[in-house]
Amino acid sequence: MKGTSKRYVEVLLPLALAQSYTYAVPEHLKEKVQFGVRVEVALNRKLYAGLAVSFHDDIGLEIKPKDIISVIDDRPIILEYQYTFWQWIARYYCCTLGEVMNVALPSGLKLNSETKVVASQLLEDQLAYLEDDEGMVADAIFNNNELGIEDIRTILNKKTVYPVIKSLLDKELIFIREELKQKYKAKTADFVCLSEIHRQQDKDLNEALELTKRSEKQTNALLAYASLSPAYEWISKQSIYKKSGADASVINALVKKGIFLKEARQVSRIEDYLGKAQSLKPLSTNQEEALKAIRKSFQDHRTTLLFGVTGSGKTRLYMELMQETIDRGEQVLFLIPEIALTTQLVQRLQAIFGKDIGVYHSRLNQSKRVELYQSAMEGQSIFVGARSSIFLPFKNLGLIIVDEEHDASYKQSEPSPRYQGRDTALYLSKLFNAKVILGSATPSLESYQNALDDKYGLVTLHERYGEATLPAIEIVDLRKKYKQGLMRAMFSDELLSAVKTALNNKEQVLLFQNRRGYSPTIQCTLCNWNAECPNCDVSLTTHKYFQQINCHYCGYHTKIPTQCPQCGNTHLVELGFGTEKIAAELSNLLPGATIKRMDYDTAKTKAQYEDIIYEFEQGETDVLVGTQMITKGLDFDNVALVGILLADKILFFPDFRANERAFQLFTQVAGRAGRRAKKGKVLIQTFNPEHDVIQETLGMKYGKYYKRELEERKMFLYPPSVRLCKVTIKHKDFKRTEAVANEIAKKLRAQLGNRIIGPAVPGISRIRGKYIQQIMVKMEKDWSKIQQIKALLHQTKRYIKALKNMSTVQIIIDVDP
Ligand SMILES: [Zn+2]
Numbered sequence: 001m002k003g004t005s006k007r008y009v010e011v012l013l014p015l016a017l018a019q020s021y022t023y024a025v026p027e028h029l030k031e032k033v034q035f036g037v038r039v040e041v042a043l044n045r046k047l048y049a050g051l052a053v054s055f056h057d058d059i060g061l062e063i064k065p066k067d068i069i070s071v072i073d074d075r076p077i078i079l080e081y082q083y084t085f086w087q088w089i090a091r092y093y094c095c096t097l098g099e100v101m102n103v104a105l106p107s108g109l110k111l112n113s114e115t116k117v118v119a120s121q122l123l124e125d126q127l128a129y130l131e132d133d134e135g136m137v138a139d140a141i142f143n144n145n146e147l148g149i150e151d152i153r154t155i156l157n158k159k160t161v162y163p164v165i166k167s168l169l170d171k172e173l174i175f176i177r178e179e180l181k182q183k184y185k186a187k188t189a190d191f192v193c194l195s196e197i198h199r200q201q202d203k204d205l206n207e208a209l210e211l212t213k214r215s216e217k218q219t220n221a222l223l224a225y226a227s228l229s230p231a232y233e234w235i236s237k238q239s240i241y242k243k244s245g246a247d248a249s250v251i252n253a254l255v256k257k258g259i260f261l262k263e264a265r266q267v268s269r270i271e272d273y274l275g276k277a278q279s280l281k282p283l284s285t286n287q288e289e290a291l292k293a294i295r296k297s298f299q300d301h302r303t304t305l306l307f308g309v310t311g312s313g314k315t316r317l318y319m320e321l322m323q324e325t326i327d328r329g330e331q332v333l334f335l336i337p338e339i340a341l342t343t344q345l346v347q348r349l350q351a352i353f354g355k356d357i358g359v360y361h362s363r364l365n366q367s368k369r370v371e372l373y374q375s376a377m378e379g380q381s382i383f384v385g386a387r388s389s390i391f392l393p394f395k396n397l398g399l400i401i402v403d404e405e406h407d408a409s410y411k412q413s414e415p416s417p418r419y420q421g422r423d424t425a426l427y428l429s430k431l432f433n434a435k436v437i438l439g440s441a442t443p444s445l446e447s448y449q450n451a452l453d454d455k456y457g458l459v460t461l462h463e464r465y466g467e468a469t470l471p472a473i474e475i476v477d478l479r480k481k482y483k484q485g486l487m488r489a490m491f492s493d494e495l496l497s498a499v500k501t502a503l504n505n506k507e508q509v510l511l512f513q514n515r516r517g518y519s520p521t522i523q524c525t526l527c528n529w530n531a532e533c534p535n536c537d538v539s540l541t542t543h544k545y546f547q548q549i550n551c552h553y554c555g556y557h558t559k560i561p562t563q564c565p566q567c568g569n570t571h572l573v574e575l576g577f578g579t580e581k582i583a584a585e586l587s588n589l590l591p592g593a594t595i596k597r598m599d600y601d602t603a604k605t606k607a608q609y610e611d612i613i614y615e616f617e618q619g620e621t622d623v624l625v626g627t628q629m630i631t632k633g634l635d636f637d638n639v640a641l642v643g644i645l646l647a648d649k650i651l652f653f654p655d656f657r658a659n660e661r662a663f664q665l666f667t668q669v670a671g672r673a674g675r676r677a678k679k680g681k682v683l684i685q686t687f688n689p690e691h692d693v694i695q696e697t698l699g700m701k702y703g704k705y706y707k708r709e710l711e712e713r714k715m716f717l718y719p720p721s722v723r724l725c726k727v728t729i730k731h732k733d734f735k736r737t738e739a740v741a742n743e744i745a746k747k748l749r750a751q752l753g754n755r756i757i758g759p760a761v762p763g764i765s766r767i768r769g770k771y772i773q774q775i776m777v778k779m780e781k782d783w784s785k786i787q788q789i790k791a792l793l794h795q796t797k798r799y800i801k802a803l804k805n806m807s808t809v810q811i812i813i814d815v816d817p
């Protein structure tokens with residue numbers, strides 16, 4: 001910052017404040033303070049680590065602002081472009097810069113008065129070497145396990161404590177508490193190895209074979225081991241099972257005889273990937289052509305939509321483009337919808353790029369996150385991550401890949417900033433003039449429309465890679481099946497026999513139902529009472545395993561009732577079904593099959609999720625019943641059949657995107673079938689076989705689907721033909737919610753007329769004790785008009801908040817909901 005004497009600094013605080021705050025720079029800090037460093041400041045008697053974002057000499061104020069207390073960093077922690085980027089996000093998504101800062105910085109770089117710090121495992125060993133303030137603070141943290149910032153201030157009897165804390169954080173001796181809640185249990189598997197004695201005594205296994213000569217199974221297992229690992233190294237028990245047909249009892253016998261050593265080892269972890277870098281498989285002719293088309297498209301489009309059917313090998317093309325980019329010395333950002341659900345993909349990328357890849361996600365411990373954040377600034381070449389990795393400080397970004405660009409989890413809906421990761425990445429690419437690939441087997445209507453309008457380039461891959469062919473999709477008409485009495489529980493005769501056939505052929509099955517738990521409703525047969533959440537306008541879902549009925553919105557739960565609280569009737573029925581009931585019914589019908597579930601109940605943590613995948617990959621599971629978790633990026637070799645148990649709930653979800661989501665979901669689920677040489681089969685059970693989306697999925701009529709859906713959106717004025725902004729009003733008092741909603745709608749309508757829809761009560765009218773009303777604003781795609789409308793929304797919000805008794809009403813503005 002040349003040319004100024006830095007008398008005043010604007011400080012951005014990680015709070016939902018509309019503005020930065022002005023502070024004075026005391027003489028002794030003028031040298032140290034610069035753009036992008038954190039400074040310690042007081043606001044309303046609390047201390048914060050804010051960011052210095054600009055300097056000036058005259059504030060035109062009579063009151064002299066407070067001094068900054070200290071400068072925390074020697075080097076900036078954000079780059080100038082990031083500040084521009086944040087400002088754009090705040091403006092576009094109607095939120096404050098502080099909220100953007102909060103989501104953008106890893107928590108290891110955020111400090112405030114409420115921060116609690118805890119000792120790391122390294123602290124004890126280092127205590128003796130720490131001096132002065134650091135030593136004092138470290139001792140206190142070690143003895144108390146945890147300390148607040150205020151405690152530290154008392155201990156040091158100093159105003160300024162952040163530099164000491166930062167130094168201890170940098171040395172990884174302490175952590176900020178919030179992230180330590182994550183417990184991470186490692187997936188382990190048994191590994192075996194030839195024992196020392198046998199390894200030393202003879203190289204040809206003779207002695208060991210002598211010991212097993214009376215058991216053919218043991219001999220086979222031993223020989224299988226020797227052929228799998230000629231150097232007698234540790235290998236997984238599972239691989240010996242596969243090769244020799246041995247089971248656990250055989251291995252245990254070998255361990256007992258002292259031939260094998262056995263130990264549990266950690267397997268399949270993203271962070272600890274140790275695999276050697278592999279080389280890339282050759283491109284198919286189709287892929288070769290697509291790659292050429294992408295390069296050509298890049299010449300006149302910054303963004304290209306890669307529309308490739310499931311199994312066509314989009315990842316292979318990404319890899320090629322990534323390699324080209326890093327060879328030019330530029331960085332790659334690879335966005336994926338949810339890191340926890342993309343283990344397989346991340347492992348494939350790591351197998352090729354090894355250490356060049358940084359995997360950035362919220363479940364990493366904070367020192368690792370800070371380390372990755374800093375490595376972006378230093379030019380680390382590839383980052384894979386969910387939407388928040390757009391906030392990494394890139395040095396020279398050359399390529400952004402948005403995989404599964406249609407996925408709804410790119411949008412953050414809670415808390416603010418409610419940004420769309422894909423759309424925000426497009427703005428980021430502008431700042432670097434980087435190229436963007438949007439990849440999907442079922443592109444969003446927004447992206448597809450942009451491709452039709454030639455705003456994006458379009459490259460398509462219609463065929464699956466290698467010998468794999470697209471699955472055969474068939475419809476099961478549930479109306480007929482029920483009439484003809486051909487249903488067993490939720491299974492039609494057709495689906496059940498297809499499951500049996502697959503299992504007889506030693507192939508695997510995926511069953512999809514978009515609802516977890518046992519049954520979504522429990523009802524009294526006499527008075528029609530049904531169990532509802534006391535806080536939300538939803539019925540409670542039965543979870544047999546937990547012996548509970550649960551609310552999926554607020555977490556409320558209670559015991560499964562045995563009688564009706566209204567009339568005392570003990571005959572209660574469970575209506576509908578979720579994944580738990582499907583698994584239970586199928587176990588009854590096929591007692592010999594191994595059936596597992598993958599949903600939020602069974603795969604709550606990433607470790608659990610990976611265990612389920614691992615077991616399925618290893619062939620230990622015959623049938624996997626899952627929610628949309630099984631639709632995302634999984635690639636299993638041996639899935640012969642995919643069943644969609646009930647398509648109808650998805651088709652008739654009350655949202656303008658229902659058809660789009662249904663088409664995407666069905667197509668993606670179907671895409672899990674028949675990934676290798678064998679043709680897969682997909683069965684969709686539905687009461688509405690003639691529904692447009694069912695018919696389009698059935699024939700894989702992409703063209704027809706896009707045409708019909710885009711026409712409908714245009715006719716009824718929904719995106720992508722207009723932009724939407726949703727205003728949500730929430731309060732625990734119904735009358736007040738309604739009054740505010742009506743008042744806002746009136747104010748907006750006076751200026752915007754029929755662009756305003758509502759207020760309306762959403763499908764679920766109350767969540768966590770708060771009533772909800774919504775207003776939709778439709779905006780033509782015109783930047784200046786949109787900015788005017790947003791200004792009006794802000795103004796209206798401020799007006800309502802200033803009214804008597806209305807300050808507690810929540811008004812949430814969500815752009816592009
Ligand atoms: Zn009753």
Ligand SMILES: [Zn+2]
Binds near residue numbers: 533535536553556
């Ligand atoms: Zn609830």
